[in-house]
Amino acid sequence: MLTTKVKASQITNLTDARYFAAMGVDWLGFSLDPTATDHVPPKKMQEMTAWLEGPAIVGEFSMASAQTIRESFEILNLDFVQLGHFHNADTARALHGLPIIKEIIIENLEDVLQLNSTLIQLLPYTSIFLIDFSKNGLSIENQINVLQSLKQFSNAFPILLKLNDNFKSCSKIIETVEPLGISVTGGEEEAVGVKSFDELDELFEALMDE
Numbered sequence: 459m460l461t462t463k464v465k466a467s468q469i470t471n472l473t474d475a476r477y478f479a480a481m482g483v484d485w486l487g488f489s490l491d492p493t494a495t496d497h498v499p500p501k502k503m504q505e506m507t508a509w510l511e512g513p514a515i516v517g518e519f520s521m522a523s524a525q526t527i528r529e530s531f532e533i534l535n536l537d538f539v540q541l542g543h544f545h546n547a548d549t550a551r552a553l554h555g556l557p558i559i560k561e562i563i564i565e566n567l568e569d570v571l572q573l574n575s576t577l578i579q580l581l582p583y584t585s586i587f588l589i590d591f592s593k594n595g596l597s598i599e600n601q602i603n604v605l606q607s608l609k610q611f612s613n614a615f616p617i618l619l620k621l622n623d624n625f626k627s628c629s630k631i632i633e634t635v636e637p638l639g640i641s642v643t644g645g646e647e648e649a650v651g652v653k654s655f656d657e658l659d660e661l662f663e664a665l666m667d668e
Contacts, residue, residue: 462640464665466478504534518542519545521542539553565594567601573611589619642658
């Protein structure tokens, strides 16, 4: 059993989906925006999720309108929707009543110190916040002020961290910050049904309850 909750994002193939489900992740995310590079057609997502049991299914949207997101939620019977970094509070408000994961991409570490007002503004419409350090290659292992701020936020808000640090550092960060969980990312197969999970295996091993 995992010691923290895990969301697997950007799933594009059944190999990833089955791996993460077997590892006991809590959420599986599929990019449903047609303009996204990792876009998964709804029919393909449904074919993959038909093989799975356990994780909640998340439709990930980077730029779609509130109307499109709501329609997708209802038609595809999603468990959650994830709003991208550029979706604002107006979009979240328009989707009030849906279980929302809100992505927040950190561009530089100083941004973390200013997060509180953003989280408070979005909280009435948001189920979970996904704070992403990975897209800009930011490491927070030795950033004491950042870790302290994140610890305060995790005490007040439901937060998932998407980290750029290696699995050993991730374990230390999780122990320090105590977030709701972390987010990891799927990837391309080497061939159909063939993929190495060595790095992820190490991470999940570190997260397993002894």
